Amino acid sequence: MKRTSYWRRFGITGRGLVVVLPYVWLLLFFVVPFVIVLKISFSDIDLAIPPYKPLLEWVGENSLAIKVNFNNYAFLFTDSLYLNALLNSIKVAFISTLFCLAIGYPMAYGIARSKPSTRNVLLLLVILPFWTSLLLRVYAWIGLLKANGVINNVLIWLGVIHEPLSLLYTPFAMYVGIVYSYLPFMILPLYANLEKMDWQLLEAAEDLGCRPWQAFYKITVPLSRNGMLAGSMLVFIPAVGEFVIPALLGGPNALMIGRVLWDEFFSNRAWPVASAVAILLLIILVPFMMWYQSVQARESAGR
Amino acid sequence: MTTAGAVKAAPWRDPSARPYVEVERVTKSFGDFKAVDDVSLKIYKGEIFCLLGASGCGKTTLLRILGGFETPSSGRIFIDGEDMTGVPPYERPVNMMFQSYALFPHMTVEQNVAFGLKQDRVPKGEIAERVATMLDLVKLGSFARRKPHQLSGGQKQRVALARSLVKRPKLLLLDEPLGALDKKLREHTQFELISLQDQLGVTFVVVTHDQEEAMTLASRIGVMNQGEIVQAGTPSEIYEFPSSKFVADFVGSVNIFEGKLLEDEPEYVRIASEELGGTLYVSHGISAAPEATVWAAVRPEKVFMSTAQPEGTDNVVRGAVQDIAYLGDLSIYLVKLPTGKVVRVTQPNTSRHAEAITWDQQVYLTWDSTSPVVVTR
Numbered sequence A: 001m002k003r004t005s006y007w008r009r010f011g012i013t014g015r016g017l018v019v020v021l022p023y024v025w026l027l028l029f030f031v032v033p034f035v036i037v038l039k040i041s042f043s044d045i046d047l048a049i050p051p052y053k054p055l056l057e058w059v060g061e062n063s064l065a066i067k068v069n070f071n072n073y074a075f076l077f078t079d080s081l082y083l084n085a086l087l088n089s090i091k092v093a094f095i096s097t098l099f100c101l102a103i104g105y106p107m108a109y110g111i112a113r114s115k116p117s118t119r120n121v122l123l124l125l126v127i128l129p130f131w132t133s134l135l136l137r138v139y140a141w142i143g144l145l146k147a148n149g150v151i152n153n154v155l156i157w158l159g160v161i162h163e164p165l166s167l168l169y170t171p172f173a174m175y176v177g178i179v180y181s182y183l184p185f186m187i188l189p190l191y192a193n194l195e196k197m198d199w200q201l202l203e204a205a206e207d208l209g210c211r212p213w214q215a216f217y218k219i220t221v222p223l224s225r226n227g228m229l230a231g232s233m234l235v236f237i238p239a240v241g242e243f244v245i246p247a248l249l250g251g252p253n254a255l256m257i258g259r260v261l262w263d264e265f266f267s268n269r270a271w272p273v274a275s276a277v278a279i280l281l282l283i284i285l286v287p288f289m290m291w292y293q294s295v296q297a298r299e300s301a302g303r
Numbered sequence B: 001m002t003t004a005g006a007v008k009a010a011p012w013r014d015p016s017a018r019p020y021v022e023v024e025r026v027t028k029s030f031g032d033f034k035a036v037d038d039v040s041l042k043i044y045k046g047e048i049f050c051l052l053g054a055s056g057c058g059k060t061t062l063l064r065i066l067g068g069f070e071t072p073s074s075g076r077i078f079i080d081g082e083d084m085t086g087v088p089p090y091e092r093p094v095n096m097m098f099q100s101y102a103l104f105p106h107m108t109v110e111q112n113v114a115f116g117l118k119q120d121r122v123p124k125g126e127i128a129e130r131v132a133t134m135l136d137l138v139k140l141g142s143f144a145r146r147k148p149h150q151l152s153g154g155q156k157q158r159v160a161l162a163r164s165l166v167k168r169p170k171l172l173l174l175d176e177p178l179g180a181l182d183k184k185l186r187e188h189t190q191f192e193l194i195s196l197q198d199q200l201g202v203t204f205v206v207v208t209h210d211q212e213e214a215m216t217l218a219s220r221i222g223v224m225n226q227g228e229i230v231q232a233g234t235p236s237e238i239y240e241f242p243s244s245k246f247v248a249d250f251v252g253s254v255n256i257f258e259g260k261l262l263e264d265e266p267e268y269v270r271i272a273s274e275e276l277g278g279t280l281y282v283s284h285g286i287s288a289a290p291e292a293t294v295w296a297a298v299r300p301e302k303v304f305m306s307t308a309q310p311e312g313t314d315n316v317v318r319g320a321v322q323d324i325a326y327l328g329d330l331s332i333y334l335v336k337l338p339t340g341k342v343v344r345v346t347q348p349n350t351s352r353h354a355e356a357i358t359w360d361q362q363v364y365l366t367w368d369s370t371s372p373v374v375v376t377r
Helices: A002-008 A014-041 A071-078 A080-113 A116-131 A134-145 A150-158 A171-195 A200-207 A212-223 A225-240 A244-249 A257-267 A271-300 B059-067 B109-119 B124-137 B153-165 B183-200 B211-217 B235-240 B245-250
Strands: A056-059 A063-066 B021-030 B033-043 B048-052 B074-079 B094-097 B171-175 B203-208 B220-225 B228-233 B255-264 B269-273 B278-282 B293-298 B304-306 B316-326 B330-336 B342-348 B362-366 B373-375
Touching: A014 A271, A071 A080, A071 A271, A080 A116, A080 A171, A080 A225, A080 A257, A080 A271, A116 A171, A134 A150, A134 A171, A134 A244, A171 A225, A171 A244, A200 A212, A200 B094, A212 A225, A225 A271, A244 A257, A257 A271, B021 B059, B033 B059, B033 B228, B048 B059, B048 B211, B059 B094, B059 B171, B059 B203, B094 B153, B109 B124, B109 B153, B124 B153, B153 B183, B183 B211, B203 B211, B211 B235, B220 B235, B220 B245, B228 B235, B228 B245, B245 B255, B245 B293, B245 B373, B255 B278, B269 B293, B316 B342, B330 B362
Parallel strands: B048 B203, B048 B220, B094 B171, B171 B203
Antiparallel strands: A056 A063, B021 B033, B021 B074, B220 B228, B255 B269, B255 B293, B269 B278, B293 B373, B304 B362, B316 B330, B316 B362, B330 B342
16 A cells, blocks of 8 residues: 555556556657658758758857758659659559458458358468568569469469460569458458348348348448448558568569658668658558548447 | 237138138258247238247247248248248248347438338338338337437337338238337337237237237237147137146146046046145046046136135145245245145235235145146146
C-alpha cells in the first residue's frame, strides 16, 4: 500500500502507464521520425554528410535564422516524373486491391462456411506464408516466372507454347507479386466479418423468394461491406508505397513512387526531395487511413 | 386450456375432407440417424397444427422439410394438392418465421417486410399498401423506419411475423415463435397470434417444446418422439386420452401406476398394482391380453386428498405428505405411499382459511373410476 501511494503522489498509476505506453511508442517511432523527415524536406541539398543544410543557422552573433525551402515541393510538380509515378502507384495499388478482393472474397467466404475443424487449418494456411520473409517469397516468384522458370517449362512441356513467354519484369509479374503478397491482408478481415454472419438470413431470403445467388447479392454482400472496405484499405495503403516487389519483379519500367523515393535517396543522394516525396505520399494516404479507421470503428460498434 | 383457431368444424373427423397439407411417409436420415422416421400427417385448411416434442425429436427437421430447406430421404409432401417434395424454398407458397427471427440487419422494418414482395416484382404502390396494412396489423406502424437492432424482442418477433405473412402464403411455418419472449409477453402474444390467424385464415404449422404453448395455440397437436409422431389430436384428446405412457408423461404431469390386469370386462377393468399397493377400478374397457402389464395414468388434479377415510377399497390409498408447494392458485402435494411410490396431487386453494394439510400428515387419496387412463405401452 505504501509503495503505491508513493508512486501515486507523482500521478503514476498502473492504468496511467497502460494508457501512456502507446503514446510514448507513437511519439518515439512515428512523430519524431516524421518531424525529422519534414524538417529535411524543407532544407537545401548540400554536398556534405548528411547531404542537406540545416534549417536553423546562426547568422552573426545573436540571431538565429530559419530558412524554409519550398523548392523541393515545387520541384515535385515541375518534373512530371513524380506525379506520373504517384498516379501510377495509385493505379497499381487500386488494380491490385481489386484483384485481391476478387480472389480473397471467395476464399474468405469458403473458409467462413467450412466446418470449424477445417476452418482453423485453412486459416493457418492463409497465415503460413508470413513465416517466411517477404523477400524470399518474392525471389521465389522470380524462379517461377523467369524464361527457363517453372511456369514456362511446364507450359512448353504441355505443348501449350513453343517459345518461353517473357513473364518476368513485366507489369503482369508485378501484379502477381503484389496480389500474392497482400492477399492475406484481404482475406483475414473479410473472414472476420463473414464469420460473424448469421447464415439463417440466407435461408430467410430464400424463403422470401430469393434464388441462392440473389440472396448472396442482396444479403451477404451488403452485410460484408465493412469487411471488404477494411481488407481493401489494408491492401491499398501499403501497396501504394510498395518498393520491393516492383523493383524485383516489375523491371526497369515499373514507375512506382516507392522506387522514385529510393532512387532520390540512394542514387541521387537528394534527401530533401526524397523527404518531400515521402511527405506528399503520406498526405495522400492519410484520408484513406482515416476512412479505414472509421470503418473499423463502425465494425466494432456492431454496424 | 382453450382450444382456439379458425377451425371449428373439426375436418379431421370427416373422412371426405381434403387435407391441405399432406405429409406422406416422410423419412429424413442424417447418416445412420433418422431425424424424421416414416411420418404421415394430414393438416387441414385454417388449422394451427403444433408439432410438440423435446429437443432433438425431429420436429424442426419436419418443419424444415415443409419449408423446403431439407429434402426428405423418402416420402412426399403435398401442399394444396401439389407435389412439393423437390421444390426449393423460393418457389414454395410457404413462408417461415425463424426462431432467431432472421431479420435483415441492414434493412429497416419496412424494407424487411417489403423484401419478399419486391422479390416477386409486386408493383410499387401495392407493396407500400400491403406493407403498411401488415405493419398496422402487428401494431408496428410507427416503427417502419427503425432498424432491427433498435427493436425489443417482442417487436422483432412481430416484424418477423409480418414479413412472413405479407406474401399471403398458403402455409406459414413457425419455429418456436415465442421462445425468446418472457412469460407475460408470451401469453399475450399467443392470443394475438390466434386472432391474427383467425383474421387471415392462413394455415399454421408451429414447432414448440412448450406444451402449454401448444395447448393454447393448437387446433391439433402432433406429439413427436425420436422422429415419429406418437399421437396427433386436439389438445384435450392429447391431455385426457393419451395413447401411451410417453404422451401422458410428456403433456402435463401425471401419476403412472404399473400393474397387471385382474378383470377385463367390456364396461370395466380392475388392475392390481404393486406400486400402488392396491387395486384400480377403471370404468371403461380396454383391449389387452389377460394378465398383461398395463399402466394406469391419473392426472394430479383428478386425485382427491382427505384426512377422512373414503368408502370402498378400489382407487383408495393411504400415504404421508412428503412435500408441499404453494403456488397461490393451487398447491402441489407430494404424497409418499407405503410402497415408496410418490403421488403428485394438486388441489385448488378455493378458500383463504382452509384447514391446511401439513407435512408428514397421514392422508387418503382417491379418484373417480373414470379418471385413470389405461395404456398398454
